[in-house]
Amino acid sequence: MPEHPAEPNDPADSHLIEHKVHSQELLHGHFLHAFRDTVRLPDGREASREYVRHPGAVMIIAQLDDGRLVLERQYRYPVQAVMLEFPAGKLDAGEQPLACAQRELREETGYSAASWAHAGVMHPVISYSTEFIDIWFARDLTLGARKLDAGEFLDVFTAAPVELLQWCRDGRVTDGKTLTGALWLQNVLSGAWTLDWQTAAHWASGR
Known part of the structure; x- marks a missing residue:
């Protein structure tokens, strides 16, 4: 595991x-x-x-050239609600986190990114799961075709960072990983936290 x-x-x-x-x-x-x-x-x-x-997962904070964020609306059966989320997905067996992030972003949203930055890791449910979520930022996006898994239904939309932060404040966003992503985003945009932007090839070569 x-x-x-x-x-x-x-x-x-x-x-x-x-x-x-x-x-x-x-x-x-x-x-x-x-x-x-x-x-x-x-x-x-x-x-x-x-x-x-849990095998672990990734979350992607993908930003378009105009600063808008790529987000999703997806029905989550356990809570019986449509949730607003950053793109995310589970690691396949033996898969590296960045490869998973690239795959999930492309499959769920159609976007591919030329530049990536590793933000950190979160443990969303420490009381009852081994799950970790690797947090990645992505930019220099190009849009292609989505390739959703069988039985996967979600809407992709874009929003300005200020809109996302307001939705977090208002309680429209309650997904834990997306709230953590919003914390990272807010601090990166303010300049309080910095990111090491590299190409995917650089990350794959061992940083």
């Missing part, structure tokens, strides 16, 4: 760390892989932890 590299635990945090004693598989579905682990707590007692293993 690919996992985003994490910083090693600080020895000073040993009083917080839990250690796996036993693991039981609960579900191995098409998408979800769920487990119940028995862990030893820092005080020596045991407890149960249920969680979902």
Whole structure:
């Protein structure tokens, strides 16, 4: 299972760390892989932890030459609502995050990007999943044909950054990854945070 590299635990945090004693598989579905682990707590007692293993995902903050953002509207069955989101998608087995970002942007929106910048990583549901989302910025876009997966239905539209930030403020955007993307976007546009823009080929060669 690919996992985003994490910083090693600080020895000073040993009083917080839990250690796996036993693991039981609960579900191995098409998408979800769920487990119940028995862990030893820092005080020596045991407890149960249920969680979902996830291969990881990417999110793309794609900006047109005029500054407008490429966004999506997609129905999300678990919350029974159409959500406003940045383009995103799950990593295929063995797939590198940038390759996934390129593929998902092209398939879902039709756009390809000549320039990419890696922003960071987020863990959206740390209490019950191993999922991480790699955050990428994309620019110098060219539009081609979309190639949605079977059973995938979504609308693609563009909006100015100020519109997206207002939707976050008003509660129209509640998707966690998109809210995190908006935080990155706001700080990049203000100059508070900087990005290392490179071609896809540069990133693929190992930065």
